[in-house]
Amino acid sequence: MLILLSAFCCKPDRSSYNKSVKFEEDTSRYAQLESKIKEVYYRFPSPDEMFVIIDSIGLQFDNTLLLPTENAGKYLDSKSQALNLGVYIADLAYITLFERYKESVDYLQVIHQLSEKIRIASAFDENLVDRIEKNIRNIDSLRAISDDALTSLINYLVRNDKENTFAIISIGGIIEFYYLALNLVGDYKPENQNIQRIVDQKMAFDNLMKYSYEFSDDPNVSGTLEIVEPLSDFLNNITVVKVKTTITKTEDGRIIVGGGDKLKITEEEYNEFKILVGQIRKKIIEIS
Amino acid sequence: MKTLTNMKYILSPILLIILAIYSFAQDCTEYHQFHCLYADYTYFYSRQSKSALFRKGQTSELKIVIYGGEDYYIAVCAHRRFGDLHFKILEDNEDSTLIYDNAEHDYANSVTFTNEVTRDVIIVVSVPGEPEKGKIERRCVGVVIQFRKTKTEKAEPSEKTGFK
Numbered sequence: 001m002l003i004l005l006s007a008f009c010c011k012p013d014r015s016s017y018n019k020s021v022k023f024e025e026d027t028s029r030y031a032q033l034e035s036k037i038k039e040v041y042y043r044f045p046s047p048d049e050m051f052v053i054i055d056s057i058g059l060q061f062d063n064t065l066l067l068p069t070e071n072a073g074k075y076l077d078s079k080s081q082a083l084n085l086g087v088y089i090a091d092l093a094y095i096t097l098f099e100r101y102k103e104s105v106d107y108l109q110v111i112h113q114l115s116e117k118i119r120i121a122s123a124f125d126e127n128l129v130d131r132i133e134k135n136i137r138n139i140d141s142l143r144a145i146s147d148d149a150l151t152s153l154i155n156y157l158v159r160n161d162k163e164n165t166f167a168i169i170s171i172g173g174i175i176e177f178y179y180l181a182l183n184l185v186g187d188y189k190p191e192n193q194n195i196q197r198i199v200d201q202k203m204a205f206d207n208l209m210k211y212s213y214e215f216s217d218d219p220n221v222s223g224t225l226e227i228v229e230p231l232s233d234f235l236n237n238i239t240v241v242k243v244k245t246t247i248t249k250t251e252d253g254r255i256i257v258g259g260g261d262k263l264k265i266t267e268e269e270y271n272e273f274k275i276l277v278g279q280i281r282k283k284i285i286e287i288s
Numbered sequence: 289m290k291t292l293t294n295m296k297y298i299l300s301p302i303l304l305i306i307l308a309i310y311s312f313a314q315d316c317t318e319y320h321q322f323h324c325l326y327a328d329y330t331y332f333y334s335r336q337s338k339s340a341l342f343r344k345g346q347t348s349e350l351k352i353v354i355y356g357g358e359d360y361y362i363a364v365c366a367h368r369r370f371g372d373l374h375f376k377i378l379e380d381n382e383d384s385t386l387i388y389d390n391a392e393h394d395y396a397n398s399v400t401f402t403n404e405v406t407r408d409v410i411i412v413v414s415v416p417g418e419p420e421k422g423k424i425e426r427r428c429v430g431v432v433i434q435f436r437k438t439k440t441e442k443a444e445p446s447e448k449t450g451f452k
Contacts, residue, residue, distance in 0.1 A: 043336035043352045052332065053355045151321075154335060159317040200406035203353045207408070210351075245385040245407075255401035257387055260379065262405060 042211035044204045046150060047090035047173045051097045051181070053197050059184050061098035066091045067176070067285055069110045074287045078118055079220040082165050083284050085114045086172025089150065094180045096143050104142045108132050108149065115153065118165065123156030124149055164215035168224050170208055172284055175228065177201070178277045188267040199265050199273075202235045227283055231276055239264045316341050320365065320430025325398060327361035331434035339430040344370070344417040349410050350431055351380060356405040361434040363398035364413055367427045371416045373397065375431075380408035402438050 067087050075081045092107040112128055115121040125131070128149060135141035157166040178198065185194045209232055215221045246258045265273070319339035326333075336352040354360055364373045372395035379385040387409065388399050411431055 039347075040349045040351060041338055041340060043338060043350055045353060046335040049332070049334060049336075053358070151335065155317045159315055197355070197406075200356065203406060203408050207351055207353060243405075245379055245381065245383075245387075247385070247387055255388065255399070256404065257379075257401055257407075258404045260405040260407045261381060 048093040082168040083172035086169040090176035164218040167212040316428035319428035324365035324432040334433040347414040374414040
């Protein structure tokens with residue numbers, strides 16, 4: 001029907017009209033759709049997924065590490081608003097890990113407020129604030145609400161061609177994840193598996209960098225990439241221990257993917273890593 | 289001639305509306321959330337899951353991170369007119385180690401596996417067939433990624449339980 005209508009409506013008044021011209025018109029009409037077809041898509045876990053792999057048993061919640069909610073109103077430009085929205089999203093993931101309902105409500109509300117400032121609040125269910133208030137004492141419901149809110153936010157940004165904003169929010173989020181996780185696990189101990197898990201996030205960081213470079217013609221994205229470049233350089237210099245990957249099958253048919261390259265960080269590098277993350281985080285949260 | 293020009297002015301906005309509706313129908317953002325099969329409730333949803341627009345004969349790659357000590361469930365889905373999707377999981381290393389190829393498993397639309405070390409993997413998804421020249425058929429293809437902690441064989445601590 002569409003092709004028929006377009007042929008009727010836009011047919012030029014000339015006898016030389018031919019099939020090849022019509023094909024070109026159809027092609028240009030769909031050029032916008034075609035541009036959405038890509039060959040490679042870079043994906044990276046969200047802060048809540050990153051925290052899930054941290055073994056929190058025996059670790060202490062520390063609310064002094066969080067970015068105070070009062071700061072949200074002080075970010076005036078769109079880059080710092082998006083970056084710090086990412087910071088608050090990671091803070092919420094940290095809060096959820098420790099099941100702190102009071103802070104969950106505060107941080108969900110600040111995420112909503114900051115989203116309104118960068119005009120992406122329509123991503124959320126209009127009853128979000130009501131739902132939060134009705135479930136103020138139920139950590140499971142609050143977790144479900146924050147989960148829905150984050151999924152809706154990401155979907156909204158992708159659907160509305162605001163992936164440049166998503167890149168900035170995600171960079172803010174990963175830096176805050178590093179900051180919280182490194183302070184949570186404390187000093188370097190070679191047997192601490194959580195340290196390895198934090199270092200392994202380099203792969204997520206790399207994918208996020210490649211994803212963000214796709215939008216680097218946006219000055220806000222390129223400015224954000226400049227802030228995190230020293231961390232990118234640092235992570236690229238961590239030693240990789242080469243181990244061959246093995247694919248085996250158990251008797252019950254389960255596939256086991258074993259072996260594979262492993263990142264190895266020294267105590268000195270770990271301390272440098274912590275300082276560097278602290279410096280970058282400071283740049284992100286500072287109020288201009 | 290004048291009638292034809294007038295028709296052009298009348299029909300152009302209608303055509304634009306139809307195109308807008310058609311474009312909206314091609315929004316694939318949430319396709320996987322509502323069309324792919326999920327694993328059981330023990331698995332968490334990963335936001336690395338993704339849907340995208342494909343045409344017949346097209347291949348695209350999804351680069352993701354999978355964590356060590358986790359079981360993964362990966363499923364693909366598309367409109368049935370696209371037929372059986374072909375998907376492979378490769379490690380993003382020098383050898384491009386093949387982890388899974390559904391062509392060796394009767395084009396199954398999902399796989400579960402245990403991963404011991406954090407690594408980058410590439411999910412390569414292909415829609416069968418050849419692109420037909422002049423025919424525009426694009427549809428959504430979804431990939432769902434879920435994960436859960438791998439159960440270890442460690443014995444439970446022998447604590448006394450019950451009233452005795």
